[in-house]
Amino acid sequence: MAEFPFEISPMFEGERVRKEGMFVELGGPKSIGLELVRSKPMDEIEDDKVTIIGPDIKEMEEGKTYPWAMIFNIGGELVEPDLESVVERRVHDFINYCQGIMHLNQRYDVWMRISKDTAGKLDSLEPFGKAVMMLFKTELPFIEKMQVTFYTDEEEVKKQMDEAIEIFKARDARTKDLHDEDVDVFYGCTLCQSFAPTSVCVVSPDRIALCGAINWFDGRAAAKVDPEGPQFEIAKGELLDANTGEYSGVNEIAKKLSGGEFDKIKLHSFFDSPHTSCGCFEVVGFYIPEVDGIGWVNREYQGMAPNGIGFSTMAGQTGGGKQIVGFLGIGVNYFYSPKFIQADGGWNRVVWLPSMLKEKIDETIPEDLKDKIATEKDATDIESLKAFLKEKNHPVVANWAAAEEEEEEEEEEEEVAVAAAPMMMPAAGFQMPAMAAMPMVSGGAGGIKLTLKNAKISIDRLIISEKKEKK
Amino acid sequence: MTRVIAITGKGGTGKTAVAALLIRYLSKNGKFLLAVDADADTNLPETLGCEDVKTVGDAKEYLQAEITKPKPDNPDMNKESILKSKVYEIIEEMPGYDLLVMGRPEGSGCYCYVNNLLRGIMDKLTLNYDVVIIDAEAGLEHFSRKIIRDIDDLIVVTDASRRGIRTAERIRELVGELDSNIGRIHVIANKVTDANYEALVKLAGELNLDIIGMIPLDPKIEEMDIKGIPLFEIPDDSIAAVEIENIVKKLRI
Numbered sequence: 001m002a003e004f005p006f007e008i009s010p011m012f013e014g015e016r017v018r019k020e021g022m023f024v025e026l027g028g029p030k031s032i033g034l035e036l037v038r039s040k041p042m043d044e045i046e047d048d049k050v051t052i053i054g055p056d057i058k059e060m061e062e063g064k065t066y067p068w069a070m071i072f073n074i075g076g077e078l079v080e081p082d083l084e085s086v087v088e089r090r091v092h093d094f095i096n097y098c099q100g101i102m103h104l105n106q107r108y109d110v111w112m113r114i115s116k117d118t119a120g121k122l123d124s125l126e127p128f129g130k131a132v133m134m135l136f137k138t139e140l141p142f143i144e145k146m147q148v149t150f151y152t153d154e155e156e157v158k159k160q161m162d163e164a165i166e167i168f169k170a171r172d173a174r175t176k177d178l179h180d181e182d183v184d185v186f187y188g189c190t191l192c193q194s195f196a197p198t199s200v201c202v203v204s205p206d207r208i209a210l211c212g213a214i215n216w217f218d219g220r221a222a223a224k225v226d227p228e229g230p231q232f233e234i235a236k237g238e239l240l241d242a243n244t245g246e247y248s249g250v251n252e253i254a255k256k257l258s259g260g261e262f263d264k265i266k267l268h269s270f271f272d273s274p275h276t277s278c279g280c281f282e283v284v285g286f287y288i289p290e291v292d293g294i295g296w297v298n299r300e301y302q303g304m305a306p307n308g309i310g311f312s313t314m315a316g317q318t319g320g321g322k323q324i325v326g327f328l329g330i331g332v333n334y335f336y337s338p339k340f341i342q343a344d345g346g347w348n349r350v351v352w353l354p355s356m357l358k359e360k361i362d363e364t365i366p367e368d369l370k371d372k373i374a375t376e377k378d379a380t381d382i383e384s385l386k387a388f389l390k391e392k393n394h395p396v397v398a399n400w401a402a403a404e405e406e407e408e409e410e411e412e413e414e415e416v417a418v419a420a421a422p423m424m425m426p427a428a429g430f431q432m433p434a435m436a437a438m439p440m441v442s443g444g445a446g447g448i449k450l451t452l453k454n455a456k457i458s459i460d461r462l463i464i465s466e467k468k469e470k471k
Numbered sequence: 472m473t474r475v476i477a478i479t480g481k482g483g484t485g486k487t488a489v490a491a492l493l494i495r496y497l498s499k500n501g502k503f504l505l506a507v508d509a510d511a512d513t514n515l516p517e518t519l520g521c522e523d524v525k526t527v528g529d530a531k532e533y534l535q536a537e538i539t540k541p542k543p544d545n546p547d548m549n550k551e552s553i554l555k556s557k558v559y560e561i562i563e564e565m566p567g568y569d570l571l572v573m574g575r576p577e578g579s580g581c582y583c584y585v586n587n588l589l590r591g592i593m594d595k596l597t598l599n600y601d602v603v604i605i606d607a608e609a610g611l612e613h614f615s616r617k618i619i620r621d622i623d624d625l626i627v628v629t630d631a632s633r634r635g636i637r638t639a640e641r642i643r644e645l646v647g648e649l650d651s652n653i654g655r656i657h658v659i660a661n662k663v664t665d666a667n668y669e670a671l672v673k674l675a676g677e678l679n680l681d682i683i684g685m686i687p688l689d690p691k692i693e694e695m696d697i698k699g700i701p702l703f704e705i706p707d708d709s710i711a712a713v714e715i716e717n718i719v720k721k722l723r724i
Contacts (some may be wrong), residue, residue, distance in 0.1 A: 016593025019564050029560055085547050092552045105556035106549045168545070175547050191583045212539040213584035217547040229589065280581030282539065299579055332541045361541050 005121040008100040017102040023058050023119035026068035028104075028111030032157060034069040035110045036164045037088040041168030047145040050129035053155030056125045057114075067110060069151035069160040072133075072381060076144035079409040085171060087140060089221055094135040094422045098128060107168060125150050175217065179203040180245065180267070180339065186234045188253055192278035194262050194323070199278040200259040200265060201268045201323030202234065202250055206339045207267050210281035213329030244269045244343035269343035270294060274328050279319025281329025285312055285341075292388055292403065293396040295339070298332070301354035304375055305459065306385045332357075333405025336364045348395040352385060369395075473597050474724055477509075477605040477653075480628035485661040488692060489628050490606040491518040491702045492715045497602055497724065499565040503581070504602040506565075508572040515606045516572060519564055520701030523663035526574020530557035531585050539580065554585065555592045576612075589618055602724060609638060611645060623654040624722060626641060626683075631660065631667035633674065640678050657683040659718065664688050684718035686711050691717070 026035015060066065072243035074087060083306045088106075101117025104111040122128065133146045154181055180186075182205065187371035189209055190202040203209050205216045214231065222231035237249025245267030254265040254276075264273035277284070283298045297311045318327040329342075332343065338345050343403050347366050355375035358365070365373065372392040390397055478493070480486040487510070494506045506517035516524045534554050537543070563570040580595050597603050597619075605619060627642050629635035639658050646653050661670055663685045689711040695702060705712055 011598075014592070014598055016559060016562070016569075016596065018569070047527075059664070089552075092549065102559075103554065106552050107554075109556065111560075113557055172545050188652045191587055192581075209584075211581035211584060213535070213581065215543075215546050218550060221549065221551075272626050280583060282580065317574050325601075332539065333543075336542055363542075 003185065004098075006101075006118050006127075006128050008027075008097050008131055008135070008136075009099070012099045013093065013096045015099070015102060015451075017100065017113035017115045021115050021117070022335070023062055023116045024057075024114055024161055025065040026110075026112040026114070027150070027340045028065065028113075031042065032097050032108070032364045033065050033067070033105075033110030034108050034157065034161050034396075035088065035089065035091050035106065036070070036160075037072045037074060038167070038198045039079045039081050039084055039086045040073045042145055045073050045075045045147050046132060047131060047147065049147040050133075051147075051149040052125055052246040053149060053151045053156050053336065053423045056124045056152075057119055057137075059151075061102060064117075066152045067108060069164075070110075070148060071138075071151075071156045071160060071164075072146060072148045073144050074136075074143045076142050077142075078142040081173070083142075085175070086220075086224075087136070087143070087448075090136065090140065093225075094139070096129075096131050097135060098131055103129065108164065120186045178216070179244075180204045180206045180236075183216070184236055185220075186229050186236060186247075187214075187216060188234045188257070189214055189219065189222055189231045190257065190282055191230045193257075196278040196280075196319060196321030198261045199276045200254050200345045201278065202253070202265060202267060202275065203231075204245075204267060204336045207245075207275075208331040208333040208337075210275075210278055210331050211327045212282045212333055215333070219261070241266070242255040244272065245339060246273075256446055258321070265323075266343060268339040268341060270328055270335075270349070271325055271344055274298045274323055274325065275320045276321050276323055277327065277329035278321055279315060281315070281319075282320055282332045283330050284311060285328040285330065287326040287384065288351065288385070290350055291386055292399050293394070294344070294349045295352035296299065296330075296350065296357065297354055298357045301356060304380070306352055306374075306379050306381055308381070316418075332361065335361045345395075348437075351389055351394060351396060352379060370373055473600055473603055474623050475597065475605070475619070476624045476626060476700045476722075476724075477601045477607045477619075477622045478628060479607045479609055479611065479642060481609055481635050482512075484628045484630045484632075484635045485686075486628040487518050487606050488702055488711075489626070489659055489686065490515060490604055491713060492705070493719070494568060494580055495703050495705070496712070496715050496719055497604070498565075502601045502724065503599075504568045504604060505600040506570045507599065507603060507605040508570070508574075509605050509612075509619070510608040511572060511574070512608075512711045513572050516563070516570060518702045519565065519570065520703050521565060521570060522629065524563050524570065524572045525561040527558060527561065527589070528574030528577070529578060530554060530561060531582065532575075532675045534588075535578070535580060535582065535585055538584075548653075549678065550584075551588050551591065553569065554588050558589070558592055558596070561637060565721060573618075578594055586618060593619055600642075608659075609642060611649065613655055620650045621654075625653050625656045626659055627656065627680075628659050628661050631671045632664045632665075636671075636674050636678060636680070638705050639680055643680070655676070657681055658720070659683060660685045662686070662688045683713075683721050686714045 018138045049171045098113035102113040129148045139214040186204040192199045203219045208215050219231045235249045236247045255263040266273045299306045318324050354375045372394040374388045478490045523624040627639040629639045658680045687710050
């Protein structure tokens, strides 16, 4: 390893350079600061080269703030544009490994300080640039060649900034276009297991964490830095069902992390083996059997949903890391997913949203459904919801006719099924043994699933009658 | 190694004054320290002569709002480095020490992720200092959330009132319940007078509380308070400042 005039170690990572001990400040709240990593063809990179455009350390005035841009060019057989952001995230780490140099924030908000001690050992930023590139090439060996340009001249920094903003825009457009099928790994998060011990949060490009705070990119970054931490890789494994979002790798991890409580999680399903719900979720979805549709209520909404219960009660019922068929916690961003509950009809199944949530996510609601989804202004109970949906001819209405026909055929069964759903409502919020009961509506004749745990049931009389023959 | 000292107690017992006096003494005697105001009713900055501070609460809200936008502009943003930048930005650089104010409690959403990031940032930040002094509310919320994980000394400040001392006892019980790493628990009796001295010693003895210092009711503090002079400017020879020096020696900081 080459000798550098300052020490290099991960232990300097949180080092704070105070105003009193600061030689100069680069970028930051009082100026502009930029960092950018670009992939370039190998022959366009002069390896290990540091270029400084504008005043270098020896020309800088103590105590001053300078505009700042650093553009790293990377090359290598495995280097591709998609890796730029992964590499860029490490700039923060590696610069902070350098003693006496503080780096904060990212992209176009970069803020750095160089301490008097370190500046005293440097005439130029060159050794600093070389040190950072040495760290990159050591830790990320796929980088075969690297060069960097530092800008401290205001006009030049502004020019670089304008160009970079366009590059970031294009990069963001690409990331937004990333889907489950484009990646090999998803990420799991167990931050919530302290209060939801069997919760298995699976974060995929098309499914944000329930809390809305952790997306696939955060999972990737965190798992790379600390593979033993609360966010970790889940190998997708085999795609078992593209429509429901069922993967063998996800099922394995579900079984393992829930302690065998359940053995399947289908990422884009509402009824069958849905994602677990921790309690942190931003929005909870609830099945309304009377209209065969799904309503959603967000944490901020204070009122009641048409089923007569509010967010906190439903959250109490749904949370705790269980698969509760008929309820589903999600992060708001999941509404934007092209796979949003696609196994169960997607947006065509959505019948009710609080108006504040409907406004917030307006742009993602399919145009032809916007007027057909009710809010608390249109419907406050099941009857008014039914009337609204019928009047607007919501897609679920077509299912009612089909269901009625079947109902005649299987009257008994439906009765039990529909009765089972309201039965759980009063239980919400009470210390009630975990219980899930919900008709398998999509299939029509699927019957019901009842899970009773630690339940004590006393029944005076139970009549089970034979299914009526078809007339 | 950084020595982390948290100061708590019932409201009105003068815990913030004790914290300010400790900060004053230690920073004047060559210790580089971080002062943390972890009480939602933030009084420490004013006591130290610092006004209009931004808080970690603001930084958390900022990040929380940013990351829970329904459609983020940049899904691949480095949230840890953004939060760290915000926290480093709001650290108030005072002569000889830094001040960090935790501020308002969090909103209704899920802060697990943001708090987890903050934990990591605080772990590394505290390593910059010789001593960290935390002015904490009696409920010890920031410890229960483990934002600040390891406390070497927990100092409970009480006045001579029965309720003040009961609070000290309750805090001791609470600490037992928290699965937090708290090294030692000490009690400082504040606003001690000749009249309440005996009763205080007796009650503390009954509850088996270890009193490491008794700060007399100092007319100088009352006078400064009325005039609105920050306590940081108290003269070295005032009786409270002298007792703080004794306490620091006992704590072997």
